Amino acid sequence: MSDLNTGMVEKYRNNFLKEVEANVEEGDWVKMCMQCGVCSGSCPLGTDWDHPPQELFMMIRAGKREEVLQSTSMWMCTSCYNCIVRCPRELPITHIMHGLAHYATRLGIEPKGQPTRQFAQLFWDNLAKNGRVNELWLGVNLYFMNGLVEGVKVALGMAGIGLGMLKAGRLSLKELVGGHTVKDKKGFKAMIKKAQELEAARVDNAQ
Amino acid sequence: MATKEYSFYPGCSSQDGASSSNYLKSVQSMCDVLDVKLNVIPDWNCCSASIGYCGGGELPRLALSARNIALSEQHNTGQDIVATCAACWLATKETQERLDDDAGLMDETNQALAEAGLNLKNDSKIRHMVEVLIEDIGYEEMGKHVKKPLDGIKIAGYVGCQTNRPFGIEGESFENPKYLDKFIETMGAEPVENYDKKVSCCGGALAFSEPEKSQALIKDIIEAAYDGGADMIVTPCPVCQMNVEVYQDKINAQYGTKFHIPVTYYSTLMSVAYGKNGKEAGLDGQIIKAKQLEAIASK
Numbered sequence: 001m002s003d004l005n006t007g008m009v010e011k012y013r014n015n016f017l018k019e020v021e022a023n024v025e026e027g028d029w030v031k032m033c034m035q036c037g038v039c040s041g042s043c044p045l046g047t048d049w050d051h052p053p054q055e056l057f058m059m060i061r062a063g064k065r066e067e068v069l070q071s072t073s074m075w076m077c078t079s080c081y082n083c084i085v086r087c088p089r090e091l092p093i094t095h096i097m098h099g100l101a102h103y104a105t106r107l108g109i110e111p112k113g114q115p116t117r118q119f120a121q122l123f124w125d126n127l128a129k130n131g132r133v134n135e136l137w138l139g140v141n142l143y144f145m146n147g148l149v150e151g152v153k154v155a156l157g158m159a160g161i162g163l164g165m166l167k168a169g170r171l172s173l174k175e176l177v178g179g180h181t182v183k184d185k186k187g188f189k190a191m192i193k194k195a196q197e198l199e200a201a202r203v204d205n206a207q
Numbered sequence: 208m209a210t211k212e213y214s215f216y217p218g219c220s221s222q223d224g225a226s227s228s229n230y231l232k233s234v235q236s237m238c239d240v241l242d243v244k245l246n247v248i249p250d251w252n253c254c255s256a257s258i259g260y261c262g263g264g265e266l267p268r269l270a271l272s273a274r275n276i277a278l279s280e281q282h283n284t285g286q287d288i289v290a291t292c293a294a295c296w297l298a299t300k301e302t303q304e305r306l307d308d309d310a311g312l313m314d315e316t317n318q319a320l321a322e323a324g325l326n327l328k329n330d331s332k333i334r335h336m337v338e339v340l341i342e343d344i345g346y347e348e349m350g351k352h353v354k355k356p357l358d359g360i361k362i363a364g365y366v367g368c369q370t371n372r373p374f375g376i377e378g379e380s381f382e383n384p385k386y387l388d389k390f391i392e393t394m395g396a397e398p399v400e401n402y403d404k405k406v407s408c409c410g411g412a413l414a415f416s417e418p419e420k421s422q423a424l425i426k427d428i429i430e431a432a433y434d435g436g437a438d439m440i441v442t443p444c445p446v447c448q449m450n451v452e453v454y455q456d457k458i459n460a461q462y463g464t465k466f467h468i469p470v471t472y473y474s475t476l477m478s479v480a481y482g483k484n485g486k487e488a489g490l491d492g493q494i495i496k497a498k499q500l501e502a503i504a505s506k
Contacts, residue, residue, distance in 0.1 A: 025265045054501075081369065081372035081373045102264050105262075124255065128262070131253060132340045134221070161454070171226070172225070186475060190323060191270055191320060194322045
């Protein structure tokens with residue numbers, strides 16, 4: 001367990017709801033859930049969640065910290081926003097799911113090997129490098145994220161689609177070296193670094 | 208009518224050689240006819256879409272869109288920001304709203320922006336291209352420019368998620384928006400009536416990370432289009448377009464279906480109806496060729 005995780009356990013003891021309210025994006029909304037289940041019924045991947053949103057909200061109140069943060073559930077969120085527009089109490093559920101997933105990652109206790117977690121991190125690293133997404137490298141890194149052997153298998157399976165995209169001019173080999181970028185890379189990176197520092201300080205202060 | 212000018216945020220997938228570069232091409236052709244001038248935000252960056260949350264957290268993610276808005280305020284002062292990509296529009300609008308609501312976050316965002324020599328006022332209007340068409344141009348004017356009506360084509364209007372939720376289009380419902388059907392009609396084609404999957408999710412980014420789960424969703428979207436008698440599907444979203452078009456062979460292999468249905472953008476339809484050629488309409492970017500549109504474009 002990371003020091004940050006141990007620190008949070010120490011600080012909040014049995015009050016996981018307070019921990020979520022203080023540290024998770026839009027977490028102060030959790031207590032507003034009235035357990036109607038509309039979110040769970042509206043979710044396109046609802047049947048794939050171990051614990052759908054409504055259940056996660058109750059588990060947070062019940063102090064089931066590890067079961068929530070180590071769950072693969074919130075990584076199933078496709079960001080379709082069905083839950084948000086249908087929630088009778090207007091909870092920003094999509095953002096709370098993203099917030100829980102990010103918080104688990106920050107604490108280092110997110111489920112390892114969860115493919116959407118891996119892809120989401122690859123996406124961020126990809127855009128943070130040059131300020132713009134490099135779709136070619138995003139694909140390559142995705143296919144090979146579970147090692148070379150698995151990667152070759154996945155890449156071969158996707159070769160047809162890749163060739164189709166190349167032929168249609170919607171994938172460019174020019175992206176292999178360099179590729180699209182913001183001009184003010186220095187300013188862009190300094191901005192991200194500062195934002196990361198400020199956000200980390202906020203979580204540290206909550207400790 | 209006088210030229211309408213907007214501050215334009217094209218987004219990563221619209222770049223040269225990227226997955227929706229054909230979308231941009233058709234948008235440019237459409238705007239050329241409608242006398243709309245798009246002034247690209249200089250040095251714009253990625254908005255991190257919806258999947259950026261894992262690595263980005265809250266503030267670094269908001270800072271991305273804040274930089275774009277700040278650059279727009281500085282270079283395209285006073286112009287509404289317009290995005291063609293659903294995720295770009297959503298992330299930018301979400302950022303504006305969040306920073307508007309939270310003075311603390313706004314202050315921290317400006318501290319981060321200062322590192323790039325920028326400052327955010329946050330008073331630009333953030334709009335999707337379809338809002339520009341509906342609200343600033345209007346259906347009547349859109350229809351006036353039709354040179355080649357898309358007669359005899361039946362089209363399923365697939366609105367998808369993020370052009371529709373959580374913000375949506377003024378005057379339209381989340382569960383049954385009608386504007387895309389009206390676009391189709393205005394171009395002389397026939398919309399599929401009661402297309403029940405019009406606002407269903409294609410899986411978004413999970414098409415990459417959880418392909419089987421996502422393809423099950425896409426299968427239903429395509430099946431419902433066929434059930435409604437559609438010749439093709441049209442959408443306003445780059446992720447919807449790609450997901451619904453490119454995995455059809457995979458879905459056929461998995462489910463024994465025989466899907467082969469073209470998926471284009473509303474702007475592709477409009478460019479063709481406005482008399483642009485196939486290349487100008489971005490039809491060469493189709494993996495599943497839109498043959499009926501090609502035939503009209505080459506007439």
